[in-house]
Amino acid sequence: MSKTEPSSGPLISARGLSKTFESLVAVDGIDFDVQRGEVFGFLGPNGAGKTSTMRMIGCTSPRTGGSLQVMGMDPATESAEIKARLGVVPQTDNLDIELTVRENLEMYARYFDVPKDIAKQRVDELIDFVQLGDKAVGKVEPLSGGMKRRLTIARALVNQPDLLLLDEPTTGLDPQARHLVWDRLYRLKQRGVTLVVTTHYMDEAEQLCDRLVVMDKAKIVAEGSPRELISRYSTREVLELRLSDEVRERSRHFLDGLAERVEWLPDRVLLYAGSGETVLTKITDSGIHPDSALVRRATLEDVFLTLTGRSLVE
Amino acid sequence: MSVQAPAAVHPAPSLHRALKLVHHNFLAYQHHWIAFVTGFFEPLFYLVGVGFGVGQFIETISYGDMRLEYASFLAPGLLAAATLNGALYDGFFSPFFRLNWEKTYDGIIATPVSISDIAVGEVLWALIRGTIYGFGFLIVMLVLGLVHSAWALLALPAVMLSGGALSAGAMILTSITKQLSSLEKVMTLVVFPLFLFSGTFFPVSLYPEYLRPVVQATPLYHSASLLRDLTSGQVGLPTIGHVAYLGAMFVIAATIAIRLMRRRLIS
């Protein structure tokens, strides 16, 4: 069935990939590989170029430069073949409000030429998988945000894709809905589906991704597994202090010398060190009393801050 | 590292994929079949109200080498107008909302179905719905005694031809209209005049000399005249002209529509 796809080798491969609109460079010559069976993430703030990259992989936006291979095929010339083996969960749901929940899935199965008898069974399984059984015969509009997202995920699985693209899958969902979605995605991974996820939530990236690239302003600034990135670009722990204005000024010089790296944010001071408690003790011993102090593990947010000087969520 | 990307190859539309859009519309209509059925009544009301009502005090109209009762003159015009209405709805309003508001098409093009397939499919659906209405209306005309020739057997293919041409034209409107506010402008400045100045309600000969060529350039005029020629039996050279116009319009409009729709959705 597949033409040129190698049995080993990356599922997606990009070299010098770029996308330019009129005057704006959305993606600026990036390289990455996605291996079969992994959960690969694009982490970065809004406007970093993640969605543009996804659209190029998903064959809905032509690239302006570089090379891109998806499942061994070129999106420019073999888009229909790629789409047949792809599943896409877009950032904003584009479910059909003129049809019921079940009809949305059935229609999509038709668009993918899934044979009728198989389609019916598969639709039933998918409704089960995303736990929308009691909503199946109803219209789409009354569903909550989380349910719509689950339906979109179910729809993206109708053709049993080898590769699933998810653009900001849990943005706008409440915590419970988010966890349900992560749970479903994890099960998919266990079944061997390759997932490519974009997100600006560091907890999502840490929870889901085997490997990820950090994107900022159309370029890739780092890549690796979450753990590798944290150990490479950050210390193990972070001490967060809130100080009153004059204490801040007085202690600036002193604090700067205390840790590997110090970040002065408008409302907090972050001190990066192997042991946050140790640093905190030194501070209080020297007579400085912060309004509040918190010792926590370093996260991908800290990685991003180190790399770009800005936070993930503006 | 900055390799120039290969020029994108757009898959040509396929009937197989376009038909999926037809099925999609069919599924959606099952939820408002009332709208489907009532759409049939509007031209009937006009026929009764204007055709027979006003027809009471209107002279017979000279057409070709016969004189037509007003109702017989009006009916094929109304059929053409109804076809235009249907083409506008299925080729413009509905796709406009799906494209710009509901984003339904965004979901579909993530599958092997392309935007060209969508354009073709929507036009096909418009054609099918138009033909169904057309058939019903022709039966009513027959029953009311407004059909005067066996040429009327070709009226249904003529309805399909008009429907195809008008739907393709409507699809062009869809590809270029971006805002909801433009909808009102399109209705009043394009559609409404089309209805009024098309030889539907009264013959073109009533227009001053300088306006006649303008009317005769519009698609509804050709559609109405073609149907009128067939139902009254006044078939001749002009009839072939109408068929040619509509055929050419269909081909040209469909090509342009597909190209413009592609540009709209792929950025």
Add this chain to the structure above:
Amino acid sequence: MSSPTNIVTRNLLVFWRGWRSSFFLSVLGPVMFLSAMGLGLGSLVQEGRTFDGADYLQFFATGILAASAMQSGVFSATYPIMGRIVWQKTYEALLATPLSVRDIFIGEMMSIAVSLSLLVVPFFGVMAAFGIFDSPRAVLAVPIVILMGLACAAPVFAYTATLESDEAYTWLWRLVVTPLFLLSGTFFPIEELPAWGRAFAHATPLFHGVELVRQVTLYDVEASAVWHIAYLVALLAVGVVIGIRKLDARLLP
């Protein structure tokens, strides 16, 4: 300052922004229709046939004046109102102010009266310029059709307050408004209709509006005018009472 006028002010504000195109379009439509159909059909009318002394263009134009007001009134009570109840939830926000449901309803009706005037007055002006009217008494047609437009709007408003989606408007337009438009004496005198048709027309608002308009513009005002006006006023009153009740039930369940 009475509260309902706040609604009028709000609507005028919104209207003011888009007034140029909307004004042009909503008057241009009926004018085009009148010219094309009136003149076109008028020239096809049998030699010597008059309509109680008036020619077809006069007959038709006066009918269209009333019909346009009806369509405009009905439309104003459909999509815009539904938008404010369901889609934009404007009324929800308004009720958090000292405004009551009654204020909202009356305010909207006043707004509809304003928008009807903005349609009717220019249209009337165009018709007068065409020489449609014989006597200065014709000016009375303006308040008459505004009254009729409001009388049609109120019950539709009440209906809109009970709806969840705009699907119902499809059949409202096709099976109610369109037949009324065509069969209430606009295009042809209702004497042409069979007896049951005439009886039915007497029960509908557009017929009464059309009769009144013709009496003041083309013919003589008769005693029947009293009944026509009474019908319209009664319809308006009932529409307002039921409308407020329905809107209240909808917004404050």
